[in-house]
Amino acid sequence: xxxxxxxxxxxxxxxxxxxxxxxxxxxxxxxxxxxxxxxxxxxxxxxxxxxxxxxxxxxxxxxxxxxxxxxxxxxxxxxxxxxxxxxxxxxxxxxxxxxxxxxxxxxxxxxxxxxxxxxxxxxxxxxxxxxxxxxxxxxxxxxxxxxxxxxxxxxxxxxxxxxxxxxxxxxxxxxxxxxxxxxxxxxxxxxxxxxxxxxxxxxxxxxxxxxxxxxxxxxxxxxxxxxxxxxxxxxxxxxxxxxxxxxxxxxxxxxxxxxxxxxxxxxxxxxxxxxxxxxxxxxxxxxxxxxxxxxxxxxxxxxxxxxxxxxxxxxxxxxxxxxxxxxxxxxxxxxxxxxxxxxxxxxxxxxxxxxxxxxxxxxxxxxxxxxxxxxxxxxxxxxxxxxx
Amino acid sequence: xxxxxxxxxxxxxxxxxxxxxxxxxxxxxxxxxxxxxxxxxxxxxxxxxxxxxxxxxxxxxxxxxxxxxxxxxxxxxxxxxxxxxxxxxxxxxxxxxxxxxxxxxxxxxxxxxxxxxxxxxxxxxxxxxxxxxxxxxxxxxxxxxxxxxxxxxxxxxxxxxxxxxxxxxxxxxxxxxxxxxxxxxxxxxxxxxxxxxxxxxxxxxxxxxxxxxxxxxxxxxxxxxxxxxxxxxxxxxxxxxxxxxxxxxxxxxxxxxxxxxxxxxxxxxxxxxxxxxxxxxxxxxxxxxxxxxxxxxxxxxxxxxxxxxxxxxxxxxxxxxxxxxxxxxxxxxxxxxxxxxxxxxxxxxxxxxxxxxxxxxxxxxxxxxxxxxxxxxxxxxxxxxxxx
Numbered sequence: 001x002x003x004x005x006x007x008x009x010x011x012x013x014x015x016x017x018x019x020x021x022x023x024x025x026x027x028x029x030x031x032x033x034x035x036x037x038x039x040x041x042x043x044x045x046x047x048x049x050x051x052x053x054x055x056x057x058x059x060x061x062x063x064x065x066x067x068x069x070x071x072x073x074x075x076x077x078x079x080x081x082x083x084x085x086x087x088x089x090x091x092x093x094x095x096x097x098x099x100x101x102x103x104x105x106x107x108x109x110x111x112x113x114x115x116x117x118x119x120x121x122x123x124x125x126x127x128x129x130x131x132x133x134x135x136x137x138x139x140x141x142x143x144x145x146x147x148x149x150x151x152x153x154x155x156x157x158x159x160x161x162x163x164x165x166x167x168x169x170x171x172x173x174x175x176x177x178x179x180x181x182x183x184x185x186x187x188x189x190x191x192x193x194x195x196x197x198x199x200x201x202x203x204x205x206x207x208x209x210x211x212x213x214x215x216x217x218x219x220x221x222x223x224x225x226x227x228x229x230x231x232x233x234x235x236x237x238x239x240x241x242x243x244x245x246x247x248x249x250x251x252x253x254x255x256x257x258x259x260x261x262x263x264x265x266x267x268x269x270x271x272x273x274x275x276x277x278x279x280x281x282x283x284x285x286x287x288x289x290x291x292x293x294x295x296x297x298x299x300x301x302x303x304x305x306x307x308x309x310x311x312x313x314x315x316x317x318x319x320x321x322x323x324x325x326x327x328x329x330x331x332x333x334x335x336x337x338x339x340x341x342x343x344x345x346x347x348x349x350x351x352x353x354x355x356x357x358x359x360x361x362x363x364x365x366x367x368x369x370x371x372x373x374x375x376x377x378x379x380x381x382x383x384x385x386x387x388x
Numbered sequence: 389x390x391x392x393x394x395x396x397x398x399x400x401x402x403x404x405x406x407x408x409x410x411x412x413x414x415x416x417x418x419x420x421x422x423x424x425x426x427x428x429x430x431x432x433x434x435x436x437x438x439x440x441x442x443x444x445x446x447x448x449x450x451x452x453x454x455x456x457x458x459x460x461x462x463x464x465x466x467x468x469x470x471x472x473x474x475x476x477x478x479x480x481x482x483x484x485x486x487x488x489x490x491x492x493x494x495x496x497x498x499x500x501x502x503x504x505x506x507x508x509x510x511x512x513x514x515x516x517x518x519x520x521x522x523x524x525x526x527x528x529x530x531x532x533x534x535x536x537x538x539x540x541x542x543x544x545x546x547x548x549x550x551x552x553x554x555x556x557x558x559x560x561x562x563x564x565x566x567x568x569x570x571x572x573x574x575x576x577x578x579x580x581x582x583x584x585x586x587x588x589x590x591x592x593x594x595x596x597x598x599x600x601x602x603x604x605x606x607x608x609x610x611x612x613x614x615x616x617x618x619x620x621x622x623x624x625x626x627x628x629x630x631x632x633x634x635x636x637x638x639x640x641x642x643x644x645x646x647x648x649x650x651x652x653x654x655x656x657x658x659x660x661x662x663x664x665x666x667x668x669x670x671x672x673x674x675x676x677x678x679x680x681x682x683x684x685x686x687x688x689x690x691x692x693x694x695x696x697x698x699x700x701x702x703x704x705x706x707x708x709x710x711x712x713x714x715x716x717x718x719x720x721x722x723x724x725x726x727x728x729x730x731x732x733x734x735x736x737x738x739x740x741x742x743x744x745x746x747x748x749x750x751x752x753x754x755x756x757x758x759x760x761x762x763x764x765x766x767x768x769x770x771x772x773x774x775x776x
Contacts, residue, residue: 001628003403008396014645015391207625209612210632213605221597237595240389244598244645253641257402257632 001207004257010146011170014244016236018174022053022090025134025170030087031058033080035101037065037093041138044180050092050136060084065093068272068279069100071118071154074107081108081131091135091168094185095142095192098135099150102166105131118152118159121362130165136172139181140243141189141280143196143250145171151269157361158269173247175239183230187335188280190226190242193249194219194331195264195283200255202291202301203368208258212304215254218245219309227334261368263290267377270357277344284332285341289383291325293376297369329387341384351381389595392645398534399558402632404624406562410441410478413522413558418475419446421468423489425453425481429526432568438480438524448472453481456660456667457488459506459542462495469496469519477519479556482527482573483580487538490554493519506540506547509750518553524560527569528631529577529668531584531638533559539657545749546657561635563627571618575723576668578614578630581637582607582719583671587650588643590679590689591756596646600692603642606633607697615722649756651678655765658745665732672720673729677771679713681764685757717775729772739769 013021026032032054034047041047042063051059062077080086081104091101107114109129117125137145144150148166152159178186201215221241229238248254268282277285291302299321306312306324315323329339338344355374358364366372401409414420420442422435429435430451439447450465468474469492479489495502497517505513525533532538536554540547566574589603609629617626636642656670665673679690687709694700694712703711717727726732743762746752754760 001403001625001632003406004400006400006402007398010395012392012394012644014394015389018391207629209609209629210605210636213608214602217598217601217605220601224597237389240645241595241597244389248598256400257628 001257002259006252006256007164008146008167008252010168010251012146012173012247013170014173015240016174016176018172019049019053019136022050022134022136022172023055025172026054026057026088026090028056031060031084032088032090033060033062033077033084033086034090034092035062035065035077035097035104036091037063037067037097040180041092046136046138046177047092050090060086065097065100067096068151068153068158069096069103071115071152074100074103074152075114077104078107078114086131089131089133091133092138094137094139095144098137098142098144098168099152101133101135102144102150103152103161105133106161106163106166115154117161118154120159120161122160122162125161125163127163127165130163133166133168134170134172135168136174136177137243138177139185139189140178140246141192143193143247145173146247146251153273156273158273171247173243175236175243178239178243179233181233183336184278186230186233186242187337188278189246190222190230190335191280191284191332191337193242193246194222195287196249197254198287199262199264200258200260202298202305203259203261204298205300205304206258211254211256211258214248216308218249218254221245223309223331226331230335259368261366263366263372266363266366267354267358267380270354270361271341271346274350274354274357275344275346281337281344284337284339285344285384286380288325288329288339289380289387291321291328292383293379294367294372295321297367339384340387341381346385348385351378351385354381389645390647394640394644395552396534396555396640398555398639400534400561400635401558402561403628404562404564406560407437407441407524410438410522410524410560411443413560414442414445414476414478416444419448419473420476420478421448421450421465421472421474422478422480423450423453423465423485423492424479425451425455425485428568429480434524434526434565435480438478448474453485453488455484456539456541456546457484457491459503459540462488462491462540463502465492466495466502474519477521479521479523480526482525483530483532486523486525486530486532486556487540489521489523490532490538491540491549493521494549494551494554503542505549506542508547508549510548510550513549513551515551515553518551521554521556522558522560523556524562524565525631526565527573527577528566528634529580531581531635533561534635534639541661544661546661559635561631563624563631566627566631567621569621571724572666574618574621574630575725576666577634578610578618578723579668579672579720579725581630581634582610583652583675584637585642586675587652588646588648590686590693591647591649592686593688593692594646599642599644599646602636604696606637606642609633611697611719614719618723647756649754651754651760654751654754655742655746655768658742658749658751659729659734662738662742662745663732663734669725669732672725672727673732673772674768676713676717676727677768677775679709679716680771681767682755682760683709685755685759727772728775729769734773736773739766739773742769
């Protein structure tokens with residue numbers, strides 16, 4: 001097991017009918033900026049209920065944080081925070097709203113150009129103070145509700161932003177608030193959680209037995225309840241298990257003390273930035289092809305994944321691995337996500353552009369062993385294009 | 389899944405050679421009381437290394453916190469804290485030292501009689517401020533390094549003490565610091581972790597899929613590495629997995645959102661108080677007999693445990709459950725722990741006294757369903773006495 005630090009101070013408030021506790025969780029007599037995305041929090045009255053649970057606070061609203069939150073949009077919120085002397089930020093939404101809120105929190109106390117906080121190459125941002133954040137989660141997927149990271153979009157690129165100050169003080173996870181999500185968003189959330197878990201698990205063996213078993217538990221749970229929670233959105237227990245798995249898939253727990261490989265997210269971000277493909281879809285497209293091309297490097301963990309997650313025990317090693325890759329792809333497809341890159345309108349001649357974009361971002365040595373070159377990325381994209 | 393709150397702000401610093409980080413973790417220019425148990429932290433120079441890692445702090449020492457930390461001993465430390473105006477408590481040891489230190493932390497800021505903080509019937513203690521605590525863990529077992537509870541002994545009884553203020557600020561978990569432990573202490577630690585996990589897992593089904601899988605992961609890991617880490621104490625990875633499982637077995641993670649049954653600990657505490665049987669031993673004695681007597685109430689989870697933890701899939705349901713109970717007992721025995729109550733010198737005629745003690749403690753309706761009466765406790769003790 002590798003040495004590690006684990007620290008996660010977010011207070012999780014999980015379950016049915018927990019919104020009323022906002023009154024205990026948010027300080028009294030302060031000015032709160034509530035941040036949200038599109039109209040669904042209004043349409044389904046989540047916003048109304050949130051505001052009702054915050055008597056005595058001055059409430060300011062900022063809507064319109066888009067999927068893949070844009071730097072320029074967030075700048076507007078930062079202006080409001082400063083002008084209105086906001087004391088507390090409350091994100092009501094999914095990963096994009098939470099990520100955007102984290103950036104606003106960090107940038108509000110940063111003296112320089114907020115743009116400095118992007119392109120930090122995975123180093124924590126140089127911020128010593130941040131506005132406190134709470135979240136009300138309406139979409140299980142990114143794990144942002146219990147971690148210290150965010151992904152911010154600017155000029156067609158995505159930038160990871162980290163700071164230990166970005167942990168939400170609390171996150172309310174009420175699975176019933178997610179009942180009204182469109183099926184595709186739930187499917188994307190399932191895939192996002194699945195791949196977060198994979199990226200901390202299918203690397204090389206490092207004797208993280210607790211971490212491996214916990215990762216396998218998340219994967220098996222998603223396989224058990226994935227289709228079910230899409231088909232029966234009001235099945236509380238299925239949805240609750242998805243919500244709690246999404247949080248634990250990216251709160252630091254399963255990645256502590258083991259190697260990590262964020263290749264799928266890194267290449268996927270480019271596909272979203274260039275072609276507007278949903279984040280979850282990009283991951284479902286790429287993961288099986290990454291494994292096909294990188295079978296040798298991930299041999300032992302792929303075998304473990306085949307056996308423990310999919311109960312594949314027969315056949316020679318390679319056929320067991322191939323079967324696990326096939327089953328993974330089928331799982332994504334059953335959730336309603338097409339795993340062929342071409343089906344999203346991306347043509348073969350675009351691969352050069354994608355490789356150029358990866359090069360521009362410095363993503364020339366990906367994976368847990370830093371040997372996944374642009375040439376290998378090209379093979380992965382070609383495989384994802386050709387797959388049936 | 390049940391509604392739950394999950395909050396755990398302890399910063400874990402895990403791995404080889406992490407003691408030097410104490411200098412960053414403990415505030416500068418303050419007065420630190422270092423608390424420990426017997427002579428082993430001196431003999432193996434852990435204490436010396438700890439002090440060397442704290443340059444510039446005034447160090448006061450308090451040794452002699454016994455196994456099952458005694459209220460009267462802790463009162464002496466509280467006096468020192470007040471007289472010396474201590475700013476920070478650093479526990480160097482196992483569960484008893486950490487638990488004792490938590491009590492000292494809470495009592496140091498309590499105006500009334502510290503005895504009020506015992507016998508709270510699992511309610512948090514009425515304390516609004518506490519001294520900050522750090523820990524350096526030398527014995528993996530209780531999980532105290534990452535939770536807000538303690539068990540304090542007084543007048544032959546054990547009292548659970550809880551407060552959200554009792555979370556350590558940090559805990560250093562260096563598996564190499566545990567290499568010198570006697571085999572029986574490691575075995576007791578493995579059993580303690582195993583039973584903590586069982587008590588949050590073998591109850592009734594409540595659709596906590598992530599929690600169940602994570603619990604099963606801890607149990608399977610302990611089965612895989614238990615005997616190995618006793619026989620090869622310097623096998624780093626085996627020991628690291630034990631240490632990390634011990635922490636995760638009782639940091640709130642696997643118990644969030646699912647029923648819990650602390651019967652084994654409750655009856656076990658009486659056996660320790662009355663006969664001086666090691667805490668881990670009492671658990672190994674009781675658990676198989678509790679299951680034998682309470683098979684019907686725990687039927688579904690025992691079947692799940694048999695299948696997922698022990699891979700028992702053949703035979704009728706009852707025979708699978710019986711096989712799982714047998715395998716559990718054999719696992720404890722392989723670790724070197726006798727599971728027959730009589731073998732510790734407890735005779736049949738003492739059962740009346742144990743029942744009387746449980747009655748005095750108000751432990752008359754135990755288990756997740758609160759229907760485990762004194763009469764059922766008697767059956768459990770009789771079964772544990774008769775077992776071969």
